[in-house]
Each structure stands twice: as structure tokens, then as C-alpha cells.
Amino acid sequence: MASVTKLKTIEDSGPRRREKPAVDPATLEHKHLLDGDFWRRIPAYADVTEEQFLDHKWQAKKSITKPKKLLESLEGLVSDSFIEDVSRGFRRSPMSVRVSPYLLSLIDWDDPYNDPLRIQFIPVGSRLLSNHPEVGLDSLHEQADSPVPGLTHRYSDKALFLALDTCPVYCRFCTRSYAVGTDTEEVEKVQLKVNAQRWEAVFDYIRSRPELEDIVISGGDSYQLRAEQIRTIGMTLLEMDNVRRMRFATKGPAVMPQKILTDHAWADALTDVAQRGRKLHKEVVVHTHFNAPREITSITRAAMDKLFERGITVRNQTVLQRGVNDSIDSMQLLVKRLAYCNVHPYYVYVHDLVQGVEDLRTSVDTALTIEKHVRGYTAGFNTPTFVVDAPGGGGKRDAHSFEHYNRETGISVYTAPSVKDGFFFYYDPLHALSDDAQARWQDPAERAKMKSAALAAAKQGR
Numbered sequence: 001m002a003s004v005t006k007l008k009t010i011e012d013s014g015p016r017r018r019e020k021p022a023v024d025p026a027t028l029e030h031k032h033l034l035d036g037d038f039w040r041r042i043p044a045y046a047d048v049t050e051e052q053f054l055d056h057k058w059q060a061k062k063s064i065t066k067p068k069k070l071l072e073s074l075e076g077l078v079s080d081s082f083i084e085d086v087s088r089g090f091r092r093s094p095m096s097v098r099v100s101p102y103l104l105s106l107i108d109w110d111d112p113y114n115d116p117l118r119i120q121f122i123p124v125g126s127r128l129l130s131n132h133p134e135v136g137l138d139s140l141h142e143q144a145d146s147p148v149p150g151l152t153h154r155y156s157d158k159a160l161f162l163a164l165d166t167c168p169v170y171c172r173f174c175t176r177s178y179a180v181g182t183d184t185e186e187v188e189k190v191q192l193k194v195n196a197q198r199w200e201a202v203f204d205y206i207r208s209r210p211e212l213e214d215i216v217i218s219g220g221d222s223y224q225l226r227a228e229q230i231r232t233i234g235m236t237l238l239e240m241d242n243v244r245r246m247r248f249a250t251k252g253p254a255v256m257p258q259k260i261l262t263d264h265a266w267a268d269a270l271t272d273v274a275q276r277g278r279k280l281h282k283e284v285v286v287h288t289h290f291n292a293p294r295e296i297t298s299i300t301r302a303a304m305d306k307l308f309e310r311g312i313t314v315r316n317q318t319v320l321q322r323g324v325n326d327s328i329d330s331m332q333l334l335v336k337r338l339a340y341c342n343v344h345p346y347y348v349y350v351h352d353l354v355q356g357v358e359d360l361r362t363s364v365d366t367a368l369t370i371e372k373h374v375r376g377y378t379a380g381f382n383t384p385t386f387v388v389d390a391p392g393g394g395g396k397r398d399a400h401s402f403e404h405y406n407r408e409t410g411i412s413v414y415t416a417p418s419v420k421d422g423f424f425f426y427y428d429p430l431h432a433l434s435d436d437a438q439a440r441w442q443d444p445a446e447r448a449k450m451k452s453a454a455l456a457a458a459k460q461g462r
């Protein structure tokens with residue numbers, strides 16, 4: 001009788017296999033996008049049809065640009081004391097106001113103080129904090145690195161073209177509050193209007209610099225460019241031998257995705273430039289700016305699907321903000337939701353040192369903690385790099401790459417050998433520091449001592 005050889009099964013050899021239980025689809029929160037006629041919750045939009053709500057012209061026309069109008073639309077939704085608080089917030093804000101009906105509809109007006117969208121766009125006086133002593137207008141020194149008006153040339157092969165100075169929304173935290181929007185009680189703006197002569201000077205400069213391969217078209221915001229202006233800029237740059245890549249930067253998809261769906265001329269112009277770029281083996285992409293998971297709805301997904309079908313890559317740059325996305329859960333959800341809509345999470349910025357929004361800033365330490373939990377949560381190519389845009393023009397530095405970081409004083413020091421000589425200081429917000437450290441920052445002599453100690457430590461690599 002033939003002997004029967006018992007085959008060893010995988011279970012018999014080595015450690016037991018672990019089978020992951022299937023996840024309950026209901027728990028996959030990133031896939032649950034707001035749908036239906038959610039805007040009808042707002043009394044002013046109760047009778048608005050889907051067709052109207054999806055029409056970008058209606059969204060633009062009904063966008064609120066005057067604090068008084070905004071306060072009128074909030075009547076009945078929020079308490080009088082909240083309205084009074086918002087009025088005080090506007091009086092102290094360096095930014096203009098512009099809020100689309102879409103955005104207004106996404107805010108939870110039952111809890112406006114803690115809503116991540118309200119926090120970003122509508123200031124309330126009672127939450128504002130004094131600026132850190134080192135905060136200033138144009139902390140990134142964009143104007144100092146500007147060879148012609150509206151063009152910043154900082155990195156060797158890349159330039160930033162500020163084509164115009166308006167946006168589909170005005171964000172409280174805008175780094176470019178020195179130029180974007182109209183003058184406010186706090187700030188008189190640098191003018192960067194659409195102007196053929198200014199644009200020609202920018203094009204001439206880019207053409208004259210063989211090292212420039214990468215152009216970011218921003219503003220303001222590319223959403224505000226007319227279709228023919230998208231074409232003019234795109235095709236002019238594509239014809240330059242030196243230009244290999246361009247990105248149209250826009251916050252539009254986060255605040256008015258309707259435009260991509262219903263402004264056919266604009267979407268076609270972008271598509272034509274991208275197609276022409278592909279023929280010339282040059283990359284044309286969109287860079288956008290979602291900060292909170294709730295900004296992504298089923299309308300967003302439809303808009304991103306349309307760009308995806310047309311072969312247009314979209315990447316996202318997030319700003320880390322207190323109460324908006326400064327928790328592990330919210331950042332993980334944002335990253336997964338972006339990827340679900342084919343938007344690549346590219347950067348998370350530690351908040352720039354912007355005037356008037358100290359309440360929004362977080363510490364470098366917060367960024368490092370969140371990054372640790374985001375990395376590994378999804379595929380590497382969908383994992384954003386957490387950066388500090390080094391104040392003073394050092395450019396984006398990996399948040400972990402400081403030469404020195406003192407969590408007690410909140411000072412981190414970076415170097416940027418391929419961008420600019422010297423040391424670049426970032427300062428955690430005072431609210432993240434101990435009472436003792438906050439008191440030291442109020443004293444100019446102590447301030448100087450803390451900074452020189454940080455510099456000495458950075459030079460010694462401590």
C-alpha cells in the first residue's frame with residue numbers, strides 16, 4: 001500500500017495567519033459625501049432649485065461681499081450676540097469678505113463658533129488673539145523676491161505669477177493679504193490687477209531666464225481668470241522653450257465646485273491648455289486648497305471626476321489650522337477623502353505668520369504629531385509632506401528638518417541651503433506656550449535673548 005504523505009499546510013508551519021475582518025462600509029466616513037439639496041437649510045436659499053445652485057453664475061452673483069449683507073443673511077440662523085461678535089471680527093480683520101452661497105450652506109449654524117468653515121472665512125471678535133510679536137504682513141517676503149510686479153522668483157527653477165488680485169472667496173488666513181482683495185480698515189493693499197502690460201513684463205522675464213521651468217499661476221486665484229485669459233497665459237507659457245511645467249492654483253474647487261461643472265468655456269480652456277501641454281510633453285496641472293473634510297461634497301466629487309476624465313491632475317495644499325484640521329482624525333479623514341476624489345494630498349503647511357489670525361495658528365509640534373499618524377494611514381503617494389514655509393523667504397522646509405526647536409519658547413530654526421543663505425525662524429503661537437514663556441515674549445530684552453539662544457543652538461546643531 002502506497003504511503004500517504006501528509007502535506008504541510010500553511011497553517012501548520014510558522015505563525016498563524018491573521019485575517020483582517022471586513023470593515024463595515026458604514027464606517028468608511030471618507031466615502032460619505034454630503035448630497036441632496038442641503039442648501040435649503042438656509043432660509044435665504046429655501047426656494048433655490050438644484051439648477052440654480054449648480055450654476056456658477058448664480059453662485060458668483062449671490063456671493064456675499066459686504067459684511068452688512070452677510071450679517072443680514074445670518075439673521076434668524078444665529079443669535080444676536082453672535083452677529084455682534086462677527087461685526088467686531090470684521091472691524092479688526094486684514095481681509096475683505098467674500099462667501100459663496102455654497103460655502104454658507106456648508107456651515108453648521110447650530111454651532112457656528114466651532115464650525116471649521118466658519119472659522120476659516122468669518123472672523124468673530126471674541127476669538128481673535130493679539131499677533132505674535134514676530135508676525136508681519138508678507139512674512140514670506142514675496143515682494144522682496146519680485147523682479148517685476150506680480151512675479152516672485154525665489155527658487156532657482158520656479159516662479160510664481162500673481163496674475164490678478166481677486167478670489168472666489170476671501171480666506172481670513174491669506175498669506176497674501178498684503179495684495180488680495182480690496183482695502184480693509186486695517187490694510188491698504190498692493191495692486192495686482194489684470195493688466196496686459198504687466199503680464200507682458202512677466203512673460204518677458206520668464207522667457208529671459210532659461211533656468212525657469214516651473215510656473216505657478218496664482219493671484220488672487222486662477223478661478224477668477226476668464227477663459228480667454230487662461231488660454232493666453234497657458235499657451236504663451238507653453239510656447240516658451242524653457243517652461244516645462246505649469247500649475248494653475250485655485251481655491252475654487254473647495255468653495256465653488258459648480259464652476260467646473262457649469263462654466264464650460266473655463267473648463268474647456270483649461271482642458272485645451274492641458275492637452276496642448278501633453279502634445280508638447282509639458283505638464284499642466286491644477287493645485288487646489290481644501291482644508292476641512294466637510295468642504296468635499298458630492299458636487300466636489302462630480303467636479304473632480306470631470307477634470308479626471310479630461311486627464312487633468314489635481315493636487316491639494318492644506319493649511320494646518322486650529323479648530324479646522326488640527327486633530328489626527330480630521331487630517332486622516334481629509335487625506336482619505338481627497339484621495340477618494342482623485343485629488344493628491346501634496347502639502348500640509350504649518351500656518352504662515354499672518355497678521356490677525358493668531359487664533360488659527362498651531363505649533364510645529366502639532367504638525368509633527370499629526371504627520372506621524374497620517375503617514376502609513378494610506379498609500380505613500382497620497383500622503384502629504386508637512387512643511388514650514390520659512391519666514392523671510394527660505395521656502396518650504398520639511399517640518400521635521402529644523403536645525404533647532406525649543407518647544408518651551410516655541411522657536412524653530414531652519415536652513416535652506418539651495419534657496420537662500422542664513423537661518424529662518426518660525427514661531428509657535430503664544431497660546432501654545434506656557435504662561436512663563438508668553439510673559440517672556442512680551443519683554444523685548446527677553447525676546448532678543450530667546451532668539452539669540454535659538455540661533456546659537458542652531459549653529460551648533462542642537
Ligand code: SF4
Pocket residue numbers: 166167168169170171173174175176180219220221251
Ligand atoms: S483663495 Fe488663496 S489667495 Fe485668495 S484669499 Fe484665499 S488663500 Fe488668499
